[in-house]
Amino acid sequence: MKTIFINGRFFTSNPYQPYADTMIVEKGKITWIGEGSCLETTEGNVMNLQGKRVLPGFVDAHMHAFMLAETLTQIACTPPEVNSIAEMLCKISQRRAEQKEYQWILGWGFDEGKVKEKRLPTRWELDRICPDVPVVITRSCAHVCIVNSLALELAGIDNNTPNPDGGTIDRNKDGELTGVLREDAAMSLVTALKPPASFEHNCKLMADLSVELSRYGITSVTEMMSSHGFYELFHAARQKGFRQKTVLYYLWDAIVKNPEMPAVYLDTDQPIFIGGVKLFADGSITGKTAWVSPSYLGSNEEFGLSITSREAMNDACSYASKMGLQVSVHAMGEQAIQLTASVFSEKNSWLKNGPSFRLEHASLSSQEVLKLASSSNIALLPQPIFFYAEIEGYLSNLGIERTRLSYPIKSMLEKKVPVCLSSDAPATAWAVPHNPFVGLKAAVTRKAYDGTDIGKEERINIEEAIILYTKSAAEICRLPSTGMLAPGYCADFIVLDRDILEVPEDEIDLLSVDETFIDGEMVYQHRKV
Known part of the structure; x- marks a missing residue:
């Protein structure tokens, strides 16, 4: 009818x-x-x-749908719920009193720039409130977490444990562990030990998330940190009521261990499909793990972390070309962006229905990189909600002038770079990180939530912003017949x-x-x- x-x-x-x-x-x-x-x-x-x-409907071309679903059951450590470390500790204490005798306590969204103390909590503070079960509080960027002593003990981390490649285990001036772990190489030492939830539980999480996404007009999503088993999970969740069209991007480390993928999983005509492989070239700006140049404000020696290699990117491109997939690389700092763009520009595109290359975030992209992206058909995926919601961290780590040069969306459009908007939810310090209207406002006004001018020269109009969150996002994700209201x-x-x-x-x-x-x-x- x-x-x-x-x-x-x-x-x-x-x-x-x-x-x-x-x-x-x-x-x-x-x-x-x-x-x-x-x-x-x-x-x-x-x-x-x-x-x-x-x-x-909005197409969120870069988000972590499953992670977002998980956070809906965790302690929200962002304003307005939490405005100080003391308030966060109170939330942890309440959760401990409510739950079973031995259950991990998880929180998300902490941002030291938004709390009274202006610092990260320590393991000793977590121990005082909750010494008997593991506690993991994930920072808003999702590249840093804070854990208690029991979690460190379970992971076998002590004062003599070396930093893993691509990660950092923070210590104080006396060489003692603070409980802060930076990047997945360090974080996973603890998080990999968390007891897995049942398949049925995760399906219900996704079905519940679908309602929340629909509430904000999001009709297509991505899961940017997928691994083996995610296709089956999303497919099963669809039978339970998950409605959004979904593109999965599998972590390259998982593909290296098991490169097999059934052809049906890659079919872009299906409502759920695997769209690409993903690598990380660096970390986050507010977590000071993005690989930058010049160094972070106030230091001549802090340049962040280089997480992957040119060789790994080349291997991923070879695999993706053979399989008909995209290659996605997370790159925020200048050095990470330059390395990624350089590798991509040396390759010939292999896909006909969208860009072969995705450079995620592209936070501190130079005009030179924009020209390279335009000539090599490298899609850039900035998230203006970052500087809108995390202005404190951007100003303290980059300074105002460098912050105003970040996410140059107008310049991307002018140089005809394939570009779209997205949220990276839940990896930002905002109470509803998946709300598209926040990202749209940030792109149009170039103001942070507190009114700070973030470079009005890079403003775009609302029609352009909507197109970037719909049509352009669908094209970059290779979602067919999606993102526009048109016949067919x-x-x-x-x-x-x-x-x-x-x-x-x-x-x-x-x-x-x-x-x-x-x-x-x-x-x-x-x-x-």
Whole structure:
């Protein structure tokens, strides 16, 4: 049965037909869109949109969907819930009193720039509140965690344990462990010991997440730290109610251990597929593990960490070319970005339905790198929510001038670089890190949440920002017939409470979604009757 959506204010993300007021949907696809006055009488269900703004569903081209689902059950260590280490310790104490005798306590989103003490907690503080079960508090960037003494003991980490390659185990001036672990090489020494949840439990987490994503108009997602078993998990979660189209990016280390992938897992016409392999060239700016040059503010010797090698990137490219996959590399600092762009530019693209190369974050990209990305068809995936939400860390680690040069999205567009917006949720210091409206506001205003000017020269307009979060994101992820409202495309769209093209820029983050549709079916409605 056809459904005719009338009296809408459609922004389609389609450059050939950006606006419309009527759309026809049948069997999950858009069959017609345009001005209702041009439409001949047709039978079908009629839905009156009451003059509300309609957009394509958001495509989050860089997020960690499973990690985000896990955080919904963990202690939120971000404002407004937590504004000091003391408040965080109180939350941990409460959780310990509520849970079973021996369960790990997990928290996420801590940012020392946002708490009263302006520092990371220590293992001794965690021990005072909770000495008898392991505690792991993940920093907002997800590249640093703080653990208690029991967790260190279980991992066999002591004062004599050397730093692993690509990671750091922090010590104080007396050589004692502080409980701070930086980058996965160090963090995984502890986190790998966490008892795994059941498959059924994880499927339910994903089904619950689907509702939360729909609430914010997100109709397609990525999982950027997948490994073997993730395809099966997402496929099973879909049977339990997970609705979002999903692209999985498998960690290169996992592929090296087991390179086999069934061909059906790579089929981009399916609602869930493996889209690429992922490596890390460095860490995070606010965690001071991004591989930068010049050094971090206030030091002539702190340049962060180089995590992968040119050889590993070359091997990943060879494998991806053979398998028909993308290569994705996390790179935030200048040195990491330059290395990654250099490796990519030496290769010939092998994919026809999207970019072969993805450079994730591209935080401190030079104009030279932008030219290289344009000429070599290297997709750049910046997250403006970072400087919006984590301005304290950017200013303390980079300074204001360098911060204003970060994430040069307007320059990327001007140089015709393949680019899109995304959230990297949950890896940012914001209470709702997956909220697309925050990223849109940051890209349009170039202001942090506290009003700090982050380089107005790189502002883009709201229409450009929406296209980057829909059409461009789908193209970079190789999601077919997704990201635009056009004939033949999936009927993934959202209805807003206010008109995003008319509200003041400073109010973009206050917008909410009234209804979300995936494949023509309403999957979310605000204030259901």
